[in-house]
Amino acid sequence: MRIDSSVSAVVTGGASGLGRATAEALAAAGAKVAIFDINEEAGEEAAAAIGGLFCKVDITSEQSVLDGLAKARAAHGQERVCVHCAMTSRRGKTLSRDRETGTYTRLSTEDYEYAAQGILVASYRIASLSALGMTALDPLDDGERGAIVLTASVAAQDAQIGQVAYGSLKAGVNGLVLPMARDLMDLGIRVNAIMPGIFNTPLLGRLPEKVLDSLNASVPFPKRLGKPEEFASLALELVRNAYFNGQAIRLDGAIRMAPR
Numbered sequence: 001m002r003i004d005s006s007v008s009a010v011v012t013g014g015a016s017g018l019g020r021a022t023a024e025a026l027a028a029a030g031a032k033v034a035i036f037d038i039n040e041e042a043g044e045e046a047a048a049a050i051g052g053l054f055c056k057v058d059i060t061s062e063q064s065v066l067d068g069l070a071k072a073r074a075a076h077g078q079e080r081v082c083v084h085c086a087m088t089s090r091r092g093k094t095l096s097r098d099r100e101t102g103t104y105t106r107l108s109t110e111d112y113e114y115a116a117q118g119i120l121v122a123s124y125r126i127a128s129l130s131a132l133g134m135t136a137l138d139p140l141d142d143g144e145r146g147a148i149v150l151t152a153s154v155a156a157q158d159a160q161i162g163q164v165a166y167g168s169l170k171a172g173v174n175g176l177v178l179p180m181a182r183d184l185m186d187l188g189i190r191v192n193a194i195m196p197g198i199f200n201t202p203l204l205g206r207l208p209e210k211v212l213d214s215l216n217a218s219v220p221f222p223k224r225l226g227k228p229e230e231f232a233s234l235a236l237e238l239v240r241n242a243y244f245n246g247q248a249i250r251l252d253g254a255i256r257m258a259p260r
Helices: 017-028 040-050 062-076 109-134 164-183 209-218 228-240
Strands: 008-012 032-037 053-056 081-084 095-097 104-106 146-151 189-196 248-251
Touching: 008 017, 008 062, 017 032, 017 040, 017 081, 017 228, 032 040, 032 062, 040 053, 053 062, 062 109, 081 109, 081 228, 109 146, 109 164, 109 189, 146 164, 146 228, 164 189, 164 248, 189 228, 228 248
Parallel strands: 008 032, 008 081, 032 053, 081 146, 146 189, 189 248
Antiparallel strands: 095 104
16 A cells, blocks of 8 residues: 555544554554544644644444544544554453462452453454444555554564453454455455564653663663564555554564563
8 A cells, every 4th residue: 555645544542652653653654643632632642743733532342432533533534454563451460469468469450351351342343343343445556445453562472471351352353354355355455464572662761760670671672672663664664565464573683581
């Protein structure tokens, strides 16, 4: 798919980090970009910086996503590109031992369900609703109507201690990719996912320098955190290259996460 001014794109989580870098890269290529995010102030600023549109969207709410898509489509037309970076989750071990009492507690079902809504259900919601809209588009070369990129994680394959929800649900995102790509193949809509490793996002930027140095050293090569623009570069290639379909691709500097 050629990315130019005829292409509209939706990027969730576009107010910061991987999503913002992707929104910037799509806009630089000429696309009309709508940023979906819950952070209104940061989202408005990010959208203004690229001449795009901000839509305040809670990815865990069906109505909020529908409203965001309606706003984006009214301004830019039906999106051909959807890159889903936003998520919510909760961390915790399956069982944790209290040092003082010696008793065990578990990650609650409610906490796991919260993570499931924010990672796996939201990924299906965004992708399926975007695909539904793409069916109205005229096909391009090879009959292509649209491209969807989901964000998984290397934790989908080697999650660490305390990542039982995050790791299993990101694995679920990978599990969406092939059956969804097959479901949509006759409509000319492609679906892929990226599994980023340790990236230099605002969340990691708040860590102490000593911790960041340790994280940098843990990456085989290059020995540094990933750059958001490197994620964006792969996202755009997954959009541009029509032969990428049904793939979940690691982007991680060859890191394999240790148990802790």
